[in-house]
Amino acid sequence: MLTNEYVKRVYAQVERRDGDQPEFLQAVQEVLESLQPVVEKHPEYEKVGVLERLVEPERVVKFRVAWTDDEGKVQVNRGYRVQFNSAIGPYKGGLRFHPSVNEGVIKFLGFEQILKNSLTTLPMGGGKGGSDFDPKGRSDAEVMRFCQAFMTELCRHIGQFTDVPAGDINVGAREIGYLFGQYKRIRDEYSGVLTGKGLEFGGSLARTEATGYGLCYYTAEAMRVLRGDSFEGKTVVISGSGNVAIFATEKAQALGAKVVTASDSNGYVYDPNGIQLDVVKDIKLGHRGRIKEYAERVPGAEYHEGCAGVWTVPCDIALPCATQNEIDEASAEALVKNGCTVVCEGANMPSTPEAIAVYQKNGLLYGPAKAANAGGVAVSGLEMSQNSYRLSWTFEEVDAKLKSIMETIVADSLAAAKEYGHEGDLMLGANAAGFVKVANAMVAQGVL
Known part of the structure; x- marks a missing residue:
């Protein structure tokens, strides 16, 4: 239940603006409810509008993806990239290809990604993208043509220091390979612009797992x-x-x-x-x-x-x-x-x-997604590091770093839950721990 007046005012604004996006509203309400003891302890966040800025994406890109199927028929899908928050690093988050994808779904995923990425302790902001394209039943050639058309537009908005997408539902090694190849062809550069790549061209061991x-x-x-x-x-x-x-x-x-x-x-x-x-x-x-x-x-x-x-x-x-x-x-x-x-x-x-x-x-012991499933983006962040260094770590090295990150997330979540009066609450703790780091960075960087 929302009881804090500042939090209620921010959520009411989201409802007015995005009332047709139920998944996004659900994600925002869950997070804001958890953050009430945090904003009560830190009134400075209200003074500079941290919550108002947190729930509004820095940028939403929506575009047409036209491609040709194996019968020679032109197909048209919608593509999205939501660049939600870059306070602690370049936008980072997966691409999802699924018929259920719409702006609200991508916004909910991007919003969750802000706090998830913060919890990993790695310097990554929150973003997400995708398309309502369904690769199921499509040939490899059709998937390739779609990915190339999708990247032809997306490449204008991403880069290793700006926004680094990865895979998500229905975007695996095959799709990442096609997307990376098209980016490289258009931009004429070999950079760590995508994660989840094949081991032969800059991917990380243990990323799949x-x-x-x-x-x-x-x-x-x-x-x-x-x-x-x-x-x-x-x-x-x-x-x-x-x-x-x-x-x-x-x-x-x-x-x-x-x-x-x-x-x-x-x-x-x-x-x-x-x-x-x-x-x-x-x-x-x-x-x-x-x-x-x-x-x-x-x-x-x-x-x-x-x-x-x-x-x-x-x-x-x-x-x-x-x-x-x-x-x-x-x-x-x-x-x-x-x-x-x-x-x-x-x-x-x-x-x-x-x-x-x-x-x-x-x-029940309940571990929320933004904490419990952060391992994927954590190793994506490690892949970015390896790409920057132009080196590869062994499976055992990456796996050990992953285990350490996940254990740290548990510790940080429990510490935050205790600090804000909800000892043992992993959900509130994850939201609070992830939020405070982002909020402090936003305050330090001024009103943007």
């Missing part, structure tokens, strides 16, 4: 500090079957847990014996198949249509790794009823406000 591994490092550290517990012997439910879900499964299994689910947009599989990750990797990374195939190949596994049912599977730990708002109030209640005590988020904003209220009411 980073978000999933980082999620588990964060969860393990939060459980250790707050519960004196670990993954060992726990049953884990994971949604999704992309990079985040796959490598969260891999790391959770390595830490001694049994992961029993995987899902995609059509449905989910339940394997009581534990997910066979090599099968999932073959389906999703090998030939971009549907998760239903898992149940056809693995004896004892069950396939269920629809995604929401995955949260009815009994578990100790839930790691949502699919998409925003995938856990609603009913799903959260089902998790609690079936024994779940830990929810940490691998996707961006996968829990509705009502679901978060259920977690808090029932005393």
Whole structure:
């Protein structure tokens, strides 16, 4: 609930201006609610309009993407890049290619990215981009032509010292390669303008694994500090079957847990014996198949249509790794009823406000996305560093830095929560810790 008059005034302004962007409003309300004790302790933020500036992007770029499909027909999509806040570094955030992409979705993601990037302790501002293009069912040649058309416009607005995009949903190594190639062709320069690149042309080891591994490092550290517990012997439910879900499964299994689910947009599989990750990797990374195939190949596994049912599977730990708002109030209640005590988020904003209220009411350990899934952008930041130095670190070096960053995020979040009177609250702590660093930088740099 919003009670602080300054915070209420800022949120009312966002509602008036962006009332047609529900995802953005949801993200802003959640953050502003958490920040109330912070702004009450720091009245100087109101004097210089920090919150008013925080919720308004520095720049929104929207453009037409025209390309030709394999039948010779011209297709037209919309492209976006929201450059939200550059107070602590160049804009940094992924590109998402999905039919659900619109300005509000990109703004919510960019807004979350401000605090997420701040939490990593690396010098990166917040941004996000993408298109309503759907690569599913498209040939490699069509994806290449779309990416080239998209980058032809985007290249005007990005650069290694200005804005460094990465991948997100449906933007993996293939798409990043096509985007990077087109940027290089147009700008005639070889720079670290994109992260998530192939190892052959400036990518970082451990980047593919980073978000999933980082999620588990964060969860393990939060459980250790707050519960004196670990993954060992726990049953884990994971949604999704992309990079985040796959490598969260891999790391959770390595830490001694049994992961029993995987899902995609059509449905989910339940394997009581534990997910066979090599099968999932073959389906999703090998030939971009549907998760239903898992149940056809693995004896004892069950396939269920629809995604929401995955949260009815009994578990100790839930790691949502699919998409925003995938856990609603009913799903959260089902998790609690079936024994779940830990929810940490691998996707961006996968829990509705009502679901978060259920977690808090029932005393679950809840790790919010901007903290728990920061591993991906953390290693993107490390890739930027390697590109600047013109060198490569080993997998073990990058993985060790990632683990340290995720453990630091837990520590910083808990310290901030304690400072502002909400000891043990990882959500408030993450928002407060990320915000204060950005806010102080904004104050120091004047009214911009």
